[in-house]
Amino acid sequence: AQSVTQLDSHVSVSEGTPVLLRCNYSSSYSPSLFWYVQHPNKGLQLLLKYTSAATLVKGINGFEAEFKKSETSFHLTKPSAHMSDAAEYFCVVSPSVGSSASKIIFGSGTRLSIRP
Amino acid sequence: GAVVSQHPSWVICKSGTSVKIECRSLDFQATTMFWYRQFPKQSLMLMATSNEGSKATYEQGVEKDKFLINHASLTLSTLTVTSAHPEDSSFYICSAGTALSYGYTFGSGTRLTVV
Numbered sequence: 001a002q003s004v005t006q007l008d009s010h011v012s013v014s015e016g017t018p019v020l021l022r023c024n025y026s027s028s029y030s031p032s033l034f035w036y037v038q039h040p041n042k043g044l045q046l047l048l049k050y051t052s053a054a055t056l057v058k059g060i061n062g063f064e065a066e067f068k069k070s071e072t073s074f075h076l077t078k079p080s081a082h083m084s085d086a087a088e089y090f091c092v093v094s095p096s097v098g099s100s101a102s103k104i105i106f107g108s109g110t111r112l113s114i115r116p
Numbered sequence: 117g118a119v120v121s122q123h124p125s126w127v128i129c130k131s132g133t134s135v136k137i138e139c140r141s142l143d144f145q146a147t148t149m150f151w152y153r154q155f156p157k158q159s160l161m162l163m164a165t166s167n168e169g170s171k172a173t174y175e176q177g178v179e180k181d182k183f184l185i186n187h188a189s190l191t192l193s194t195l196t197v198t199s200a201h202p203e204d205s206s207f208y209i210c211s212a213g214t215a216l217s218y219g220y221t222f223g224s225g226t227r228l229t230v231v
Contacts (some may be wrong), residue, residue: 036222041121041207041225042224043122043222043223043225044222083193094220104150106159106160109158
């Protein structure tokens with residue numbers, strides 16, 4: 001069985017300061033892990049994904065995440081927040097090898113607010 | 117990259133009418149499409165999984181007669197909300213992928229308001 005936990009429902013940072021959005025997962029096999037961003041009334045945009053290659057994954061818009069198997073974590077970071085980063089972020093876990101009916105599990109989401 | 121188009125982006129309908137939402141994979145063939153429902157300030161709730169050419173698999177608690185899903189081709193899946201009621205008002209999002217893809221691409225979502 002798989003599950004994913006986003007530890008913070010809301011994170012607020014000042015513009016120009018670092019961002020840390022936390023995600024822990026559990027999986028009975030090697031999972032694929034993703035971070036998606038959702039702006040209000042919009043669909044989900046893929047920020048980055050981990051698929052058993054390099055443990056430090058770089059994504060779009062300056063975001064990156066590190067897969068730590070020992071800590072079962074996949075935290076999302078960005079060195080310097082921008083006002084346009086304000087959005088909802090979802091951590092997602094998926095079976096490592098897809099099947100015809102593979103399912104992905106969503107975290108509950110973290111709302112990121114940026115203070116001017 | 118992979119693009120999924122969802123249409124319409126928003127729709128308002130009267131109670132008792134039916135609404136169809138389309139999800140298209142524009143530059144790849146999607147063997148699997150998922151339909152999600154998202155309530156305000158909540159995560160996505162999987163409603164059903166559809167594989168091209170076969171019946172959709174619905175999650176527990178989702179009424180298959182109310183939410184009709186058709187995946188007639190490798191590039192198109194439709195969700196029809198039948199006899200819509202105000203409680204069906206929500207944000208519906210589809211995603212599409214292939215059996216060997218490591219990520220799923222999401223549509224832009226449809227805001228349904230039933231009045």
